[in-house]
Amino acid sequence: MNKKIALLGMGTVGSGVVNLIRENEDLIHSSSGVGFTITHVLVTDTTKTRTADVSNIRVTDDITEIENADIDLAVEVMGGIDSTKEIIKRFLQKGIPVVTANKDMLAVHIDELEQTAAENNTALYYEAAVAGGIPIIHTLQHSLNANKISKVMGILNGTTNYILSKMAFDGWEYDDALKDAQAIGYAEADPTADVEGIDAARKTLLLARLAFDKKFTLDQVKLNGISGVDIKDIELAKSAGLTLKLLGVAEDLQGKYNLAVEPIFVETTHQLANVHYEKNAVFVNGNMLGEAMFYGPGAGSYETASAVVSDMINSAVITAEAKNVPAENGELAEELADSAYYLRFNESLHDVQSFLASLDVQFENIDTEEAAFRTVKMSGAVLQQIKDKFAVAAAYKINGAE
Amino acid sequence: MNKKIALLGMGTVGSGVVNLIRENEDLIHSSSGVGFTITHVLVTDTTKTRTADVSNIRVTDDITEIENADIDLAVEVMGGIDSTKEIIKRFLQKGIPVVTANKDMLAVHIDELEQTAAENNTALYYEAAVAGGIPIIHTLQHSLNANKISKVMGILNGTTNYILSKMAFDGWEYDDALKDAQAIGYAEADPTADVEGIDAARKTLLLARLAFDKKFTLDQVKLNGISGVDIKDIELAKSAGLTLKLLGVAEDLQGKYNLAVEPIFVETTHQLANVHYEKNAVFVNGNMLGEAMFYGPGAGSYETASAVVSDMINSAVITAEAKNVPAENGELAEELADSAYYLRFNESLHDVQSFLASLDVQFENIDTEEAAFRTVKMSGAVLQQIKDKFAVAAAYKINGAE
Numbered sequence: 001m002n003k004k005i006a007l008l009g010m011g012t013v014g015s016g017v018v019n020l021i022r023e024n025e026d027l028i029h030s031s032s033g034v035g036f037t038i039t040h041v042l043v044t045d046t047t048k049t050r051t052a053d054v055s056n057i058r059v060t061d062d063i064t065e066i067e068n069a070d071i072d073l074a075v076e077v078m079g080g081i082d083s084t085k086e087i088i089k090r091f092l093q094k095g096i097p098v099v100t101a102n103k104d105m106l107a108v109h110i111d112e113l114e115q116t117a118a119e120n121n122t123a124l125y126y127e128a129a130v131a132g133g134i135p136i137i138h139t140l141q142h143s144l145n146a147n148k149i150s151k152v153m154g155i156l157n158g159t160t161n162y163i164l165s166k167m168a169f170d171g172w173e174y175d176d177a178l179k180d181a182q183a184i185g186y187a188e189a190d191p192t193a194d195v196e197g198i199d200a201a202r203k204t205l206l207l208a209r210l211a212f213d214k215k216f217t218l219d220q221v222k223l224n225g226i227s228g229v230d231i232k233d234i235e236l237a238k239s240a241g242l243t244l245k246l247l248g249v250a251e252d253l254q255g256k257y258n259l260a261v262e263p264i265f266v267e268t269t270h271q272l273a274n275v276h277y278e279k280n281a282v283f284v285n286g287n288m289l290g291e292a293m294f295y296g297p298g299a300g301s302y303e304t305a306s307a308v309v310s311d312m313i314n315s316a317v318i319t320a321e322a323k324n325v326p327a328e329n330g331e332l333a334e335e336l337a338d339s340a341y342y343l344r345f346n347e348s349l350h351d352v353q354s355f356l357a358s359l360d361v362q363f364e365n366i367d368t369e370e371a372a373f374r375t376v377k378m379s380g381a382v383l384q385q386i387k388d389k390f391a392v393a394a395a396y397k398i399n400g401a402e
Numbered sequence: 403m404n405k406k407i408a409l410l411g412m413g414t415v416g417s418g419v420v421n422l423i424r425e426n427e428d429l430i431h432s433s434s435g436v437g438f439t440i441t442h443v444l445v446t447d448t449t450k451t452r453t454a455d456v457s458n459i460r461v462t463d464d465i466t467e468i469e470n471a472d473i474d475l476a477v478e479v480m481g482g483i484d485s486t487k488e489i490i491k492r493f494l495q496k497g498i499p500v501v502t503a504n505k506d507m508l509a510v511h512i513d514e515l516e517q518t519a520a521e522n523n524t525a526l527y528y529e530a531a532v533a534g535g536i537p538i539i540h541t542l543q544h545s546l547n548a549n550k551i552s553k554v555m556g557i558l559n560g561t562t563n564y565i566l567s568k569m570a571f572d573g574w575e576y577d578d579a580l581k582d583a584q585a586i587g588y589a590e591a592d593p594t595a596d597v598e599g600i601d602a603a604r605k606t607l608l609l610a611r612l613a614f615d616k617k618f619t620l621d622q623v624k625l626n627g628i629s630g631v632d633i634k635d636i637e638l639a640k641s642a643g644l645t646l647k648l649l650g651v652a653e654d655l656q657g658k659y660n661l662a663v664e665p666i667f668v669e670t671t672h673q674l675a676n677v678h679y680e681k682n683a684v685f686v687n688g689n690m691l692g693e694a695m696f697y698g699p700g701a702g703s704y705e706t707a708s709a710v711v712s713d714m715i716n717s718a719v720i721t722a723e724a725k726n727v728p729a730e731n732g733e734l735a736e737e738l739a740d741s742a743y744y745l746r747f748n749e750s751l752h753d754v755q756s757f758l759a760s761l762d763v764q765f766e767n768i769d770t771e772e773a774a775f776r777t778v779k780m781s782g783a784v785l786q787q788i789k790d791k792f793a794v795a796a797a798y799k800i801n802g803a804e
Contacts (some may be wrong), residue, residue, distance in 0.1 A: 001723075012543065016748065017760070018532065018692050020548060023689075024548060024549070024550055027550050028547070030615065030726070031516075031547060031615055031726065032547055032723070033723055033726070038587060055767075077715075078461050085488070091511055105471070114675065118483070127545070133690075133691045133692070133694065134694060135541055135544075135545030135546070135694075138541075138544060138545050139537055139541065139545065142544070142712065142714050142715075142716055142720070143529070143537030143540050143541065143709075143714055144537065144541060144708070145430070145433060145434055145712035145715050145716075146422060146426060146430060146706055146707070146708050146714075146715060147426070148426055148429050160697075205415050213432070213433055222616065228745065262613050266802075269676055269678075270676070271676055271697060274671055274672070274676055275673075284707065286424075288418075288422050288535075288705065288708040288711075289535045289698060289699065289704075289707060289708040290535070290698070290699050290702075291698065291699075292536060292537075292696070292697060292698030292699070293696075293697040293698065294694070294696055295673060295694060295695040295696075295697070296691060296693065296694030296696075297691065297692050297693075297694070300692075302690040302691075303691055304692065305548070305690060306520060306546070306549055306688065306690040306691040307545075307689075309548035310546065310547055311542065311547075312544050313544075313547050313548060314544055315803060316546075316723070317722050317723045318544070318722050319720070319721040320434055320719050320720050320721075321403075321434070321719045324432070324435070326474050352556075357526075372541055385776040
């Protein structure tokens with residue numbers, strides 16, 4: 001079976017797709033029976049030199065030309081939000097399946113696009129939009145589908161994980177680690193979307209939507225980035241066996257939900273603590289499975305293309321029943337879930353210790369000079385009492401601790 | 403859509419399947435549109451009390467009765483090899499798909515059964531046969547399908563991982579750790595299949611077959627179990643930052659293959675080193691993806707049922723093209739791949755050091771009293787020279803080291 005492909009976009013991921021298909025063509029054909037012919041590529045500048053071989057491919061900057069062509073599948077890797085959504089929607093309305101890697105667009109428009117796909121008996125695939133090469137989307141849809149999922153939690157942004165790894169391993173300040181990430185091309189000149197957790201929030205939304213079968217909006221994801229992280233806290237906590245990670249967290253709290261991106265400490269022996277530099281990982285808790293984790297590359301040309309092309313193959317060989325679009329909006333839980341905390345104060349160690357003891361909170365002083373503490377699980381109300389009393393220099397949850 | 407199920411077997415996994423379907427029935431129906439009605443259960447003793455509710459299910463010890471019944475899907479969780487294969491084959495010949503968790507049977511008969519399935523336009527599903535609840539089979543088939551896989555390596559047996567974890571964490575001798583594993587029900591009274599690596603070898607074969615699209619036989623998997631592991635080596639290597647794991651390894655060495663189950667040291671910071679006790683994990687190297695890892699429960703009633711039921715759902719909602727049965731037999735590589743090693747000798751430290759130096763092998767003495775060494779990568783031929791010269795008390799590969 002041969003499929004005619006329109007590739008929309010020819011940046012890092014688009015080039016990876018072209019190169020991957022050329023390189024693994026025989027393998028894909030022999031294992032799945034599918035051949036792909038990229039007939040059209042949409043670019044903004046047709047005169048630009050490409051890092052992938054586009055001979056025998058019609059390279060155009062005119063989307064109308066592609067929309068009028070006879071294609072079997074559209075693959076969108078160009079980015080953009082509202083106008084890109086409209087383009088994708090028009091393909092779906094014609095019954096043409098679409099593969100997209102565009103998390104920025106999906107975080108806003110996925111419900112509308114899946115609705116359109118369902119109405120037109122076709123499908124939208126987006127494996128590459130979350131955690132790059134890690135197959136977490138298909139896995140949630142097809143492998144963990146016998147489970148009620150209670151929590152999805154992951155390292156969903158390679159840039160911030162690289163920065164936190166540099167700080168932890170080399171003792172660098174945040175600013176230096178960021179500059180290094182920019183120098184090697186992991187971070188953008190304007191790093192806001194990464195370091196403030198916006199990119200991870202988009203992926204958290206997409207995971208939560210699948211895991212809980214509810215609609216969510218981006219403003220429901222609480223954001224705490226890493227730009228305020230002090231190397232001092234990373235080092236104090238390291239001596240207590242803790243590693244700081246920026247985690248996207250989506251949890252079901254009895255039918256209401258907590259969606260957040262925030263720096264959280266994990267035990268150094270925890271699987272997530274050993275996800276270093278630009279790697280990503282996603283933890284899933286299911287009521288039958290218990291805990292499972294999926295680890296791999298979160299970005300990269302070929303790595304992301306691996307996910308895009310798996311979607312392309314599946315769109316050709318799997319005839320799945322139409323998926324249900326979530327019927328209901330997910331409601332946020334009002335109260336913070338109980339959690340253990342790492343806390344550091346710009347206060348006298350003695351004063352803080354006395355106050356914590358008066359609150360009946362079990363705690364442990366991490367450093368004899370610094371007023372840094374590790375507490376056991378406490379309620380959001382108790383945390384608020386502490387914050388009302390003292391200037392808190394740092395407060396991070398500790399994952400999984402009692 | 404409602405599917406009528408015959409469940410063959412009602413042990414730990416079978417009970418888990420019945421309980422899972424009862425507990426998550428609504429969730430499965432709302433997310434996938436599928437309902438399952440277990441119409442028949444095959445048991446050996448119809449008078450036995452069950453740990454799952456079998457009301458409204460026909461419980462029989464007569465397979466012929468089930469074969470004559472009107473069912474949509476057979477789910478085999480009863481074990482047995484040749485006779486069970488014949489039963490499964492008869493369902494496939496009638497065009498009825500089969501889900502099986504039976505690795506012992508598949509390791510011998512999978513080629514014949516997949517051939518039968520393909521000829522009858524139906525399918526065989528076996529997610530639960532490898533690494534319990536971890537969805538590695540479906541992932542290799544549907545998510546890493548754009549990759550040429552060069553290596554699959556994993557902790558595929560929870561019993562031996564539990565024993566090695568007990569030895570590493572608590573400093574126990576092998577015999578004591580084995581007795582503990584037997585006492586809590588992880589190890590059988592006769593632990594041979596687990597501790598000698600036979601169980602892991604079956605799973606390694608199934609992974610290799612999928613990863614490389616070649617047929618293999620069990621006798622092609624080199625076996626080295628853990629019954630000979632000395633706590634001394636675990637402790638000496640721990641001080642050098644190494645953790646011993648029983649790994650199933652399948653690697654492509656330029657079109658020939660190495661299939662083995664053996665204890666291998668991994669760096670303590672490696673993902674696999676932090677897979678503790680009864681947990682399983684599978685590493686995959688793909689030419690586009692690079693490294694990915696899949697971690698989770700390797701056994702358990704509900705955990706394994708999670709995989710079985712995902713197959714059941716997929717058999718109902720996915721209409722995939724018929725899979726190709728591998729056309730060729732996989733040939734074993736003749737030479738050992740180069741590897742770094744941990745070596746310990748019952749010899750004078752000085753004698754061994756002089757000899758290793760004369761071989762132009764880079765090495766490091768791990769302990770000033772014991773003749774225990776960590777070498778850099780060397781060929782199988784050099785290892786043989788060393789073994790010819792000295793009595794080697796322990797020799798384990800070190801994963802990934804240069």
